[in-house]
Amino acid sequence: MQALITALIYLSLALPVLAQPADEAEREELRSFLEATISDADSFEDRYDAEVWLVDMSARLERFIEDPKHRLELLQDIHSAASRADLPPELVLSVIEVESHFDRFAISRVGAQxxxxxxxxxxxxxxxxDDNLTVNKTNFAYGCRILQFYLQRENGHLHRALARYNGSVGRRVYSDKVYRAWRDRWRTKPLNWKD
Structure with a gap:
């Protein structure tokens, strides 16, 4: 048992910490960015566009979330947070699918929530x-702003920004998973996935 505990501690120390920049200046820059941008707003300007997007995405989300009312509330929250952060909501849906499979209580082995x-x-x-990261609106506000920060830092380069978000800089395993989720399930219009 002690050997297992020691191995788990070693593994957790060896793993990159999700969205935590190693560079202290970058960490401070991201901290300031998060502090300045976490807020509430409504994201749909046109009712027709909202209905079309929500119905389309609700059908796609059904494999993960059974209750239609819950799906629509979740999609509204995702769209709102993504729009505030100038992110395509379909990209955010792809990240969520890979990160947690839409489980609001998911906790990673390094403590991400x-x-x-x-x-x-x-x-x-x-x-x-006092923010609760298992509250979807709060989680989406943080997650979308962190991803927005990394997309800006990487000049819109999706693979590099996603690698930073995941703490896997220099590797494409994570960003390729997000790409496949986007391509296979969430795509509505092209995104620039080129290297």
């Missing part, structure tokens, strides 16, 4: 220690 697998230390970093 919620559907977008956000590290809890960010709450203290931005002075919001």
């Amino acid at each position: 919620g559907m977008m697998q956000v590290m809890p230390f960010w709450k203290d970093e931005i002075g919001r220690p």
